[in-house]
Amino acid sequence: QLQLQESGPGLVKPSETLSLTCTVSGGSISSSSYYWGWIRQPPGKGLEWIGNGYYSGSSYYNPSLKSRVTISVDTSKNQFSLKLNSLTAADTAVYYCAGVHCSSTSCYYYYGMDVWGQGTTVTVSS
Amino acid sequence: EIVLTQSPGTLSLSPGERATLSCRASQSVGSNYLAWYQQKPGQAPRLLIYGASSRATGIPDRFSGSGSGTDFTLTISRLEPEDFAVYYCQRYGSSLLTFGGGTKVEIK
Numbered sequence: 001q002l003q004l005q006e007s008g009p010g011l012v013k014p015s016e017t018l019s020l021t022c023t024v025s026g027g028s029i030s031s032s033s034y035y036w037g038w039i040r041q042p043p044g045k046g047l048e049w050i051g052n053g054y055y056s057g058s059s060y061y062n063p064s065l066k067s068r069v070t071i072s073v074d075t076s077k078n079q080f081s082l083k084l085n086s087l088t089a090a091d092t093a094v095y096y097c098a099g100v101h102c103s104s105t106s107c108y109y110y111y112g113m114d115v116w117g118q119g120t121t122v123t124v125s126s
Numbered sequence: 127e128i129v130l131t132q133s134p135g136t137l138s139l140s141p142g143e144r145a146t147l148s149c150r151a152s153q154s155v156g157s158n159y160l161a162w163y164q165q166k167p168g169q170a171p172r173l174l175i176y177g178a179s180s181r182a183t184g185i186p187d188r189f190s191g192s193g194s195g196t197d198f199t200l201t202i203s204r205l206e207p208e209d210f211a212v213y214y215c216q217r218y219g220s221s222l223l224t225f226g227g228g229t230k231v232e233i234k
């Protein structure tokens with residue numbers, strides 16, 4: 001079955017850019033049934049959706065983060081990535097990647113985020 | 127932008143009791159697009175319910191979802207020790223996703 005694994009630095013400096021990668025195994029990232037998402041969780045707080053990417057190149061972002069986020073999908077490596085720039089301490093969080101399961105490209109029916117990575121802790125500090 | 131409000135913030139119950147968790151949307155949400163997740167400390171969230179009322183693979187039948195429009199409910203019929211956790215509702219719409227603030231179910 002599908003498995004996801006995040007990778008990237010655990011510590012980044014303020015004003016710099018965070019780059020995380022999620023490797024997909026057990027299935028193809030080019031599936032028409034999945035968007036690929038990033039979610040974060042600040043310490044002691046709830047879940048915040050960051051954005052989704054699709055194998056075709058389309059992407060969708062949380063309006064509150066849109067100006068700082070890029071999500072891309074690399075079908076040759078079966079990976080997708082997150083870039084978040086202009087970091088501040090408020091970006092300190094556990095970052096999760098997840099599979100967003102839909103009935104089709106248009107997501108007429110949403111089956112939920114049914115596969116998750118284990119999460120990676122990112123601290124923004126000088 | 128649709129906001130999901132979960133209540134109560136914390137639910138204190140004993141094993142064997144029934145838990146009723148609420149998720150209220152600021153605008154109508156299509157039932158196709160409402161999901162529930164469970165998260166335990168130090169773990170990634172786990173999908174419980176999609177389509178407002180369909181259980182995800184491997185989810186015990188003590189978990190059930192219901193509701194439509196702006197009001198949705200997650201019910202745990204008889205709490206097991208492993209059910210004490212935080213629960214989130216989530217909405218998909220117009221290619222965007224939103225989480226509720228969560229309800230913590232704690233042991234009384």
